[in-house]
Amino acid sequence: MLAQNPAIISLNWKWPKTTITPTRITNNLTSLSVRCSFSSSVSRQPLRIAVLGAGFAGLSVAWNLLLNGSKESHLCVDIYDEAGIGGGASGIAGGLLHPYSPKVKLLWQGAECWEESLSLLTIAEQALLKLVKQGKGEILEDGESVIVRRRGILRPAVNSKNMNIMSENAQNCLANCRIEQIHEDAAQKLVPSLSVPLNMAFYMPEALNVNAQSYLKGLYLACENLANAMSTLGYVNRELNLHQKAVQSVLEFAGDYNAVIICFGARAAFLPELSGKLPLRACRGIIAKLQLGDDIREEYPQYSPSILSDAWLAVHGARHMDLGSTWDWESKNYSRDVTAGEASEAIKVLLPKALSVYPAIEKWTITGTVGGLRGMPPLTANGSLPLLGCVDEYLDGSRSCKYWLFTGLGARGLLYHARLGKLLAQAVLSCNEDLLPGELTSWKHKMYKV
Numbered sequence: 001m002l003a004q005n006p007a008i009i010s011l012n013w014k015w016p017k018t019t020i021t022p023t024r025i026t027n028n029l030t031s032l033s034v035r036c037s038f039s040s041s042v043s044r045q046p047l048r049i050a051v052l053g054a055g056f057a058g059l060s061v062a063w064n065l066l067l068n069g070s071k072e073s074h075l076c077v078d079i080y081d082e083a084g085i086g087g088g089a090s091g092i093a094g095g096l097l098h099p100y101s102p103k104v105k106l107l108w109q110g111a112e113c114w115e116e117s118l119s120l121l122t123i124a125e126q127a128l129l130k131l132v133k134q135g136k137g138e139i140l141e142d143g144e145s146v147i148v149r150r151r152g153i154l155r156p157a158v159n160s161k162n163m164n165i166m167s168e169n170a171q172n173c174l175a176n177c178r179i180e181q182i183h184e185d186a187a188q189k190l191v192p193s194l195s196v197p198l199n200m201a202f203y204m205p206e207a208l209n210v211n212a213q214s215y216l217k218g219l220y221l222a223c224e225n226l227a228n229a230m231s232t233l234g235y236v237n238r239e240l241n242l243h244q245k246a247v248q249s250v251l252e253f254a255g256d257y258n259a260v261i262i263c264f265g266a267r268a269a270f271l272p273e274l275s276g277k278l279p280l281r282a283c284r285g286i287i288a289k290l291q292l293g294d295d296i297r298e299e300y301p302q303y304s305p306s307i308l309s310d311a312w313l314a315v316h317g318a319r320h321m322d323l324g325s326t327w328d329w330e331s332k333n334y335s336r337d338v339t340a341g342e343a344s345e346a347i348k349v350l351l352p353k354a355l356s357v358y359p360a361i362e363k364w365t366i367t368g369t370v371g372g373l374r375g376m377p378p379l380t381a382n383g384s385l386p387l388l389g390c391v392d393e394y395l396d397g398s399r400s401c402k403y404w405l406f407t408g409l410g411a412r413g414l415l416y417h418a419r420l421g422k423l424l425a426q427a428v429l430s431c432n433e434d435l436l437p438g439e440l441t442s443w444k445h446k447m448y449k450v
């Protein structure tokens, strides 16, 4: 059971009648999707939802629950995270955001995901701006957002084999996230001293570099503001609580909540109830923090984009950038801390890659390293897609749509979290798994074959 908490009231909630509807046929296996709906008498009762994890996934889903909850009933969203906001991979992410694959192909639902991410970034920015106006927040650097650096991303081509396909893919770019194919001289105007080995680079002028920590802080603040505003504007109460707590088992929450949404990133697979049941691979990544020493006069130009190659350089200002990232498929270590041995191994891998594309990196000093664990989903015909859906059958054997999963954001958390958080919140609130695109829930049907 949960620790005693004055904010948590025992409610004797009765879950509405469940109906099971036969739906898709997958690989000759009939799958059952679960659907239950709140009857009107029940919907007026307070609804309590636990969101487990305060990374990109958890905060996106919390925002969308608060926004889309019924205007007729009290809604309480409790977020649980042992490390607080951004304590997992989200808090250390490089922050590169665009809707394209390494071969600059538009990703699955790339247009929709891109739009939703831009909207959620704006919402977080506005929340931080409000704080600044109240004299309580960080001062914006030169009037610029503390959350987003809007300078685009440049990808020099490094593999002649993929050039044709990349050129073809670039033609199908989004109008609001363009890909310009440019030659060495144009690329070097954008980033002086850039190395462009094949005399070709792909420039995404609208791509973004997000300061992940500031974004998560802004997004949580936006959730708080929304809950307060909806309560004071005459809607029934919206309540939001953040609990710092290590969760050992999802079933701890069984009695207290109408729905429990697991947003533990790679560590969803470490829960005893889900262990060995998810097609999710953990992959540790290390990022090096770089800084230009005071003795170096030449700064990274103010309007130059970040660089994406075998390694990436995520620019955070004239004298700060991140260099990432390693891919350790053997490690399940989710600690942010990096040992001296691990750091030196990572730098041995990253530095030559960075030098090959941006030789001026040799003037920069490594000031530290951070680590995080990605939850990598399997490759499907639509690419590597996050894992969503009801997971009651793995937890209590029922089909009641009480327990939900939102994981497998892989290396694309920023692109996927906003749209999928919205879809998942809508599915949870209407207790209808069919609102989720089949591509995101198909992993469950494939599991049945095992």
Ligand SMILES: Cc1cc2nc3c(=O)[nH]c(=O)nc-3n(C[C@H](O)[C@H](O)[C@H](O)COP(=O)(O)OP(=O)(O)OC[C@H]3O[C@@H](n4cnc5c(N)ncnc54)[C@H](O)[C@@H]3O)c2cc1C
Binding pocket: 052, 053, 054, 055, 056, 057, 058, 080, 081, 082, 083, 084, 085, 086, 087, 088, 089, 090, 091, 092, 093, 094, 095, 096, 097, 245, 246, 247, 248, 263, 264, 265, 266, 267, 268, 284, 285, 286, 287, 324, 325, 326, 371, 372, 373, 374, 406, 407, 408, 409, 410, 411, 412, 413, 414, 415
């Ligand atoms: C090195 C690196 C660089 C990256 N760079 C980028 C990038 O540039 N762009 C991009 O889009 N993506 C990037 N990613 C991927 C991105 O970080 C992830 O896709 C995203 O953070 C996943 O978000 P999440 O909310 O699912 O998981 P997480 O951010 O890991 O959140 C899970 C949360 O759950 C908490 N938690 C877990 N287990 C428990 C438990 N048992 N009890 C209590 N709390 C628990 C954790 O403390 C954590 O806060 C990068 C990842 C890494 C590792």
